[in-house]
Amino acid sequence: MRLLEVSDLEAGYGDVQVLRSVSLHVEEGEIVAIFGSNGSGKSTFLKVLIGTLKPWGGTVKFMERHVEDLPPEERVKLGIALAAEGRKLFLGMTVEENLLLGAWVKKEKAKENLERVYSYFPELYEKRRELAGDLSGGQQQMLSIGRALMSEPKLLMIDELSLGLAPAVVDRLANILTRIREEEGISMLIVEQEVSLALDISDRAYVFDLGEVVDEGRSEDLLRRDSIRKTYLSVL
Numbered sequence: 001m002r003l004l005e006v007s008d009l010e011a012g013y014g015d016v017q018v019l020r021s022v023s024l025h026v027e028e029g030e031i032v033a034i035f036g037s038n039g040s041g042k043s044t045f046l047k048v049l050i051g052t053l054k055p056w057g058g059t060v061k062f063m064e065r066h067v068e069d070l071p072p073e074e075r076v077k078l079g080i081a082l083a084a085e086g087r088k089l090f091l092g093m094t095v096e097e098n099l100l101l102g103a104w105v106k107k108e109k110a111k112e113n114l115e116r117v118y119s120y121f122p123e124l125y126e127k128r129r130e131l132a133g134d135l136s137g138g139q140q141q142m143l144s145i146g147r148a149l150m151s152e153p154k155l156l157m158i159d160e161l162s163l164g165l166a167p168a169v170v171d172r173l174a175n176i177l178t179r180i181r182e183e184e185g186i187s188m189l190i191v192e193q194e195v196s197l198a199l200d201i202s203d204r205a206y207v208f209d210l211g212e213v214v215d216e217g218r219s220e221d222l223l224r225r226d227s228i229r230k231t232y233l234s235v236l
């Protein structure tokens with residue numbers, strides 16, 4: 001089934017248009033990556049999908065239902081979750097308190113979901129009583145993803161997966177995400193600056209430039225495409 005279907009999306013801030021006729025879809029169980037230069041509208045696109053920014057035009061369908069007019073809470077209830085850019089954690093609260101904030105839609109299953117998140121990220125269990133602000137960057141990213149998982153999403157969106165993290169941490173995160181998809185069939189939409197990582201981790205990818213989709217395809221095909229290699233992988 002087509003889990004997410006976005007058609008001809010237009011959006012911006014004030015009277016400045018950012019997204020221009022963006023169409024994109026995610027199938028059930030798929031990992032889809034978005035990459036593109038700074039300011040190309042990737043975060044803006046995720047904001048429209050989670051509902052914190054209203055689109056000017058176009059449609060967003062989730063599980064065949066129009067969601068453009070739903071507030072973010074309703075979208076989370078339907079199964080969309082966002083681990084936002086900058087991670088947006090409550091740094092003065094503990095790790096476990098941050099995770100429980102993500103559980104508001106599934107209160108009755110909070111304990112079960114805590115255990116599930118801790119099984120993917122054992123270091124969060126070890127640090128569960130420490131302040132989020134005392135975690136390393138990698139652990140904060142795990143916490144941000146873990147908090148998103150607490151609502152049992154069908155579509156997990158992550159903005160800037162690897163930003164500021166050491167390569168070994170990024171490898172681990174990528175492995176864990178692959179495992180989560182295998183074990184639970186959760187679909188993912190991942191915004192990632194590091195193009196080789198974006199293409200490694202995903203089944204398909206979209207390239208954004210100046211608010212438009214300028215290329216798309218299966219990730220293995222994009223990896224071999226000369227234009228992509230020259231522009232984004234610095235291969236001559």
Ligand SMILES: Nc1ncnc2c1ncn2[C@@H]1O[C@H](COP(=O)(O)OP(=O)(O)OP(=O)(O)O)[C@@H](O)[C@H]1O
Nearest residue numbers: 013018036037038039040041042043044045085193
């Ligand atoms: N809250 C805002 N108000 C006004 N303009 C904004 C706002 N947020 C983003 N923009 C502008 O919208 C455009 C797209 O920004 P966006 O953050 O979506 O890009 P991005 O692809 O996520 O970039 P990056 O790779 O730097 O994260 C940019 O020109 C940016 O300056």
Ligand SMILES: [Mg+2]
Nearest residue numbers: 042043044085
């Ligand atoms: Mg961004």
